[in-house]
Amino acid sequence: MRNITASLSCMLFSLIFYFPLQSFAAEDARAYISGITTELEAALQEGRQKNLLEDEKYIDAIIDQHIIPNVDKEFMSRRIFRPRWKEIVAQNKTEQAYKAVFDSLRRTYRFALSAYNGRPIDIRNSTVKAKYSVIRIYIHTDDKGHTIDLAVRPNENSWRVFDLSIDGVVVTKTLNSAIKRTLESEDIDSVIAAINPRSES
Numbered sequence: 001m002r003n004i005t006a007s008l009s010c011m012l013f014s015l016i017f018y019f020p021l022q023s024f025a026a027e028d029a030r031a032y033i034s035g036i037t038t039e040l041e042a043a044l045q046e047g048r049q050k051n052l053l054e055d056e057k058y059i060d061a062i063i064d065q066h067i068i069p070n071v072d073k074e075f076m077s078r079r080i081f082r083p084r085w086k087e088i089v090a091q092n093k094t095e096q097a098y099k100a101v102f103d104s105l106r107r108t109y110r111f112a113l114s115a116y117n118g119r120p121i122d123i124r125n126s127t128v129k130a131k132y133s134v135i136r137i138y139i140h141t142d143d144k145g146h147t148i149d150l151a152v153r154p155n156e157n158s159w160r161v162f163d164l165s166i167d168g169v170v171v172t173k174t175l176n177s178a179i180k181r182t183l184e185s186e187d188i189d190s191v192i193a194a195i196n197p198r199s200e201s
Helices: 002-049 056-066 073-081 085-090 094-114 171-178 180-185 188-193
Strands: 122-128 133-139 146-155 158-166
Touching: 002 056, 002 122, 002 133, 002 146, 002 158, 056 094, 073 085, 073 094, 073 158, 073 171, 085 094, 085 188, 094 146, 094 158, 094 171, 094 188, 158 171, 171 180, 180 188
Parallel strands: none
Antiparallel strands: 122 133, 133 146, 146 158
């Protein structure tokens, strides 16, 4: 009987502490994303007032300032270039790979950000997993708007975005699938270049 009581006490203790920790993780992740979206919204508002949202260089500058610094570039690149990432590292081409990933992220975000209509960016649903959280934001446009899911995880006393989806399309999974044939047969330079086809640059 004592063993059963002790087991129940342990389970209750675990539950008491587990769910608050989950809640804290979600709130911390939401606060992190809220900080990003506040700065992003201000930059988009300024661009809209100056009629610059159709200027590709202006949008890229926003992405470079407010999004890319928050990306876990190594983790995201590994997911995109698997199973060839170790070869990229061995050939000292990680910076080349990071640049290709950032170029792809700029192309991905341009479409959603350039259509921004001035309404506040919404922070919506949060999903908390054991090792990461997914925070959903919604960018209003004159059409249907764009839903962006940001997968974040703790990294060196902060949070970093390690994956994302726009309107349901997961970036790392989509890019990895798109270059699957190249990953299987081509040299590393070709693998890295494959995520940014020239016709789409």
